[in-house]
Amino acid sequence: MKKKTFNIAELICAVISLAVFFGIWHLGTRGELGKLMPGPLPVIEKFLQTLFGGKIGSSTLIVHVAYSLARVMIGYFIGAAVGIVLGLSMGWSPLIEAIFAPLFRIIRPIPPIAWIPISIIWIGLGEDAKIFLIFLASFCYVTQNAWSGAKNVNPEYMNAARMLGAGKSRILFTVVLPASIPPIFAGLQVALSSCWATVLAAEMVRSSEGLGWIIIAGMNNNDMNQIMTGILAIGLVGMMLSTIFRKVEARLCRWNRSEN
Amino acid sequence: MEAKAGNERQVKVQVNHLTKKFGDLLVLDDISFDVEKGDLLCVVGPTGCGKTTFLNSLTKIYDITSGEILLDSHPVDPKKDHIAYIFQGNSTMPWLTVEQNVSFGLDIKHVPQEKKRELVDKYLEIVGLTKYRKYYPKQLSASMLQRVSIARAFATEPELLLMDEPYGQLDIELRFKLEDELIRLWEMTGTTVIFITHNIEEAVYLGEHIMVLTNKPTTVKQTLQNDLPRPRDIAAPEFVRLREEVTELIKWW
Structure with a gap:
């Protein structure tokens, strides 16, 4: 109640x-100010009008959202998977940490958008370059958190498992991995926001669809209504992603909730 | 406690010339003793004398510098031997429910499903946590958490149970309750128990033998036999006399 x-x-x-x-x-x-920026009503009207029916460029708003989301999800999940494996390995094995930590410490502070010129030169202007940038945005945050999560597992949990007869791989999968889930989730959440910001930057550089393209095309055409529609869509999708993420986290980490 | 020729009881643990150094710091200095099967040995000593180091060396959490530790005449190996350890702090896995925690050791030992369920039910019942079996550690009080650790340790039916000041952070009422629970389980299972404590009254209340350690570098000062009948009365003159005797031995001032 x-x-x-x-x-x-x-x-x-x-x-x-x-x-x-x-x-x-x-x-x-x-x-x-109305001459420089539209009010909420025309923006909402345009938003609803273009969501499924009217087009912005060659597609409806929902198709632009789908393009951006697909790019984010592919890069995000590949980055998260690699980040979790590498981060846990670095936290678990001093040898792997000694090999990868110096490299990671150099790569981590570089913002994903700083890689845009290199990614264009290396990979071109297509989808792969955008996914590469999103991968980097996801990978760094997730690796960092998985690494510190695995490294800071309460030693008493590991000693208790060891005393009950657990071998190294069993301790890794039944103690280190579950104990690292809360920090990994924190990393995944920050990574998702970072990926969402990165896809927009990538689409602004070169794209013919996506929410980043809507904004940059609106700027080129001096169409403030379109720019605000793109911004509104970014906010709404970001909010939805964040809500879904919190629900998944609450389910998987219910043992860690403070209200328990 | 010492197994001499002609004794009927079997030696469970043999510690021969156990020495542990951290760099140049000598913590355990050539310690030798035996523990009989089914004994409840309480180890006491001055604060900071290395009681936990002693237990961690016994269990190979720390590598020992020299000496040997034998369990049933072979070098102790936590992977092969049935050893359980109850730590000073809370070592229940927070991501597992109470019943999953209790069955954690049984999963490691690949106990069949049916037998596992039986053991989990039995020990949850004994420690009074049956109705909390689906709870997570975060939902439990300190004494309940320690009872989960006790149930987890006993459920594996260990040959050797090691306890490192397990009740040190509990209030006196809970401590008494859990001490009685330990005695009941020990009498029921016949497990060999080594119980580390800084509380002399607790050592006299629980132990069949009381081993007194010296200050660092730690050696065994003396081992006392405790024949007081159970249940023990902490106000009985014999109890008080033994407690004072241990206190005298422990004094470094």
């Missing part, structure tokens, strides 16, 4: 905050 009351209160707060935001936006763009 308490939980339900809280949810209703949360919903009311969310509605009020959104209403205030759109109200300020609406009032603010009624005067001179």
